[in-house]
Amino acid sequence: MDMRFMLNLIANGSVNVPSLLLEHYPEIGLNEQECMMLIQVHSFLSKGDDFPTFDNLADRMTLDETACADLLRRLIQRGYLSIVQKSDNDFYSESYSLQPLWEKLLRTSYGKTVETTSKNNENTLYTLFETEFGRPLSPIECETLAMWMDQDRHSPMLIKGALREAVVSGKLNFRYIDRILFEWKKNGIRTLDQAKTHGEKIRNHQQRSTGGSRAQQSAPEMPSYNWLDKR
Known part of the structure; x- marks a missing residue:
């Protein structure tokens, strides 16, 4: 990349290089030379040149034509770059596509976001418990809490709901909370609203079973239900 090119680039408007590429290229297996080659391809594509020649790329790199060709071939083989066929009024041409690169970057970025969110949720749950x-x-309790999230796939929201149920019921122990989560999962409950409806249905049934005299008594805001006695 020479000074004349840089001056032209500044004068004609710089190429917008996605920050995801600059921030995460080592994580998706690229080195600096490979990253720069993909940036150069992106630059040509943004200027309307869909299939720059090896000579064109070599003029912007410290590599010769043969080295550019080898590098491009490796990037295609490793799934960072592809060649697609374009059709315009029955005229067919080839074009480089950076779609594989963007997909890799988005998967990496999304995976990190999910991992961070999951870790934050886990830390919040530990603190709440x-x-x-x-x-x-x-x-053992920490391992159980992790198992609820990782193996049983209970959402942090439902785990918090089960904890609240145990607190209100006055049965604050992991065995009781585990039973609540087990019953919710067995009944296909995935949200707190569904859990609330399910709990009210069980409590109403329990109240009817106790007889009319007890039904006349004032009930607490959230009556206790012994999930460990569930049959």
Whole structure:
């Protein structure tokens, strides 16, 4: 890349290089030379040149024509670049496509976001449980909490709901919370609204079963239901 090209680039408007590429190229297996080659291809594409020659690319790189050809071939073989066929009024031509690169970057970025969100949710749950229990969680309890999220795929929202149910019921222990989550999963419950409706249905049935005299008594805002006695 020479000074004349840089001056022309500045004068004609710079190429917008996605920050995802600059920030994550090592994570998707690219080195600096490969990243620069893809940036150069992106530059040509943005200027309307869909299939720059090896000579064109070599003029912007510290590589010769043969080295550029080898590098492009490796990028295509490794799934960072593709060649697609374009049709315009029955005239067919070839074009480079950076779609594979963007897909890799988006998967990497999305995966990091999900991982960060999951970790934050996990930390929040640990803090919430320790607050409600009034003590640090034991190693077994920490493992159980992680298992609810990782193996059983319970959402943090539902785990918080089960914890609240245990608190209100006065049965604050992991076995009781685990039973609540088990029953919710068995009944296809995925949201707190569904859990609330399901709980009200069970409590109403329980109240009817106790007889009319007890039904006349004032009930608490959220009556206790013993999930461990569920049959």
